[in-house]
Amino acid sequence: MSDRRAPRDPRRDDRGRQRGAARSRGEGHRTSQAPSQRRRRTDPARTAAYDVLREVDGSDAYANLVLPPLLRERRISGRDAAFATELAYGTLRLRGRYDAILARCVSRPLDQVDPDLLDVLRLGAHQVLGMRVPAHAAVSETVALARDRVGAGPAQMVNAVLRAVGRTPLDEWLALLADEAPDPVTALATTGSHPVWITRALREALVGHGRSPDETRDLLDADNAAPRVTLVARPGLAGPDTLRQEADDADVRLEAGRWAPTALVMAGGSDPAGLPAVADARAGVQDEGSQLVTLALAAAPLEGADARWLDLCAGPGGKAALLAALAAGRGATLVANEVQPHRARLVERALRAVPDGVVERVRTGDGRELGAETPGEFDRVLVDAPCTGLGALRRRPESRWRRTPSDLGELTVLQRELLAAALGAVRVGGVVGYVTCSPHLAETRLVVDDVLRRRDDVERIDARAALRDVLVPGAEIDLGAPDGGAAGLDLQLWPHVHGTDAMHLTLLRRRR
Incomplete structure (x- = not known):
């Protein structure tokens, strides 16, 4: 036998050098991954969802403002756009739950994990535990995303980590998290993916507004469900039949709202801007609860004239546009005030379809000044006060992780000042509607009680009765058990009961 060796293959030398370099970068270890799991790039939908999470975390952006233009820019549409939307929003909503699970699968505290890597893990956890993605695909694609981005x-x-996450079914994870929680509220908060302080506040709000604390779990679950897009058909500008015809022409399916005669719900992931009535502001996108509180204010009984209306905090303009459309039908006019110039421009855009002469002006300025500047000049005043937004967490999924209890102090001072200004601007016999998209008692009942404690010329009137007057015919609505006091007069809507944001309305009348 010859001891002569075969000539060396230079391609084998190149491959050997490449493997050595890979090992030096930590890439050459054997893993249980299939070749598809080791590819470097992931699909555009997952990349878009990741980029949204990074923008939300790094720039305090809102996902609903970042994702749609990003999808358009990258030409992601159809099922891929729907997947990216569910992946981004679902991960943001359930971040608290996934962090609690990931903390049991990562070898170091999560606050020591790089934020970009942590967002990858959260996206993977949502695919494994919260979406209809096969486990092997969820792991494979998330690993590819990690290779590409981090x-x-x-x-x-x-x-x-994701293999460890996937070895335990979601229901078992939730049972474990609940068992390890120090108290029932913390268990609800962790498994329901809300901060503990918000969970406690929502529970107290349920009780304070005449409902059972046992509904807290259902409320948290409703916050974690993706809401459908609701349109408002602005009276006199576009009726529901007009919207349905335009939707049929665009192959979009609309369903009647559950409560408001002005509401239509979009089925699927269609773009509302594709409807001509929405594009030219004869209609708009507006939560049904937001429509209901606006309609109820417009329906509240008045003493005397009903000619001048004021929206004290009008931005971005949805309620102002509905009020203006209603005012036009009654021969009334509207003044819309907004303190921030860029939001005032949004109000102007929302009002552009309203007939000439209905909108007196869009004022840019501090609403707290209007009580002294225009004393007793208005018949109806809407105060849609800046608030924590705890009633709209299903639409702004990142808000729950940004808000803190300390926010309440500054906001409730502002809310009191705005309500006092509104009561100064309304005439004797006129009506003020105090609205928040938060059910927190500190922002609703306590604000109103504190303002009324300082004056004897204002009375609460029945907001629940005003709501019932504007419902679609035959609708039976559950507003909780009235207690004969404020809870029996104020209106509080809930995502888990009404399918709306948790909008609050108190109606007040100047007596003298």
Whole structure:
């Protein structure tokens, strides 16, 4: 036998050098991944969802403002756009739950994990536990995303962590988290993916507004469900039949709202801007609860004239546009005030379809000044006060992780000042509607009680009765058990009961 060796293959030398370099970068270790799991790039939908999470975290942006233009820019549409939307929004909503699970699968505290890597893990956890994605595909694609965005070394960690996450079914994870919680409210908060302080506040709000604390779980679950897009057909500008015809022409399916005669709900992920009535502001996108509180204010009984209306905090303009359309039908006029110039421009856009002469002006200025500047000049005043937004967490999923209890102090001072200004601007016999998209007792009942404690010329009137007067014919609505006091007069809507944002309305009348 010859001891002569075969000539060396230079391609084998190149491959050997490449493997050595890969090992030096931490890429050459054997793993249980299939070849498809080791590819470097992931699909555009997952990349878009990741980029939204990074923008939300890094720039305090809102996902609903970042995602749609990003999808258009990258030409992601159809099922891919729907997947990216559910992945981004679902991950943001359920971040607290997934962090509690990931903390049991990562070898170091999560606050020591790089934020970009942590967002990859959250996206992977949502695919494994919260979406109809096969586990092997969820792990494979998330590892590819990690390789593409944060590097090969972290990708190995992602692979190991997500496999650990996927070994336990979601219901078992939730049972474990609940068992380990120190008290029932913390258990609800962790499994329901809300901060503890918000969970406690929502529970107290349910009780304070005549409902059972046992509904807290259902409320949290409703906050974690993706809401459908609701349109408002602005009276006199576009009726529901007009919107339905335009939707049929665009192959979009609309369903009648549950409560408001002005509301239509879009089925599927269609773009509302594709409807001509929405594009030219004869209609708009507006939560049904927001429509209901506006309609109820417009229906509240008055003493005397009903000619001049004021929207004290009008931005971005949805309620102002509905009020203006209603005012036009009654021969009334509207003044819309907004303190921030860029939001005042949004109000102007929302009002552009209203007939000439109905909108007196869009004022840019501090609403707290109007009580002294225009004393007793208005018949109806809407105060849609800035608030924590705890009633709209299903639409702004990142808000729950940004708000803190300390926000309440500054906001409730502003709310009191705005309500006092509104009561100064309304005439004797006129009506003020105090509205928040938060059910928090500190922002609703306590604000009104504190303002009324300082004056004896204002009375509460029945907001529940005003609501019932504007419902679609035959609608039976559950508003909780009235207690004969403020809870029996104020209106509080709930996502888990009414399918709306948790809008609050108190109606007040100047007596003298």
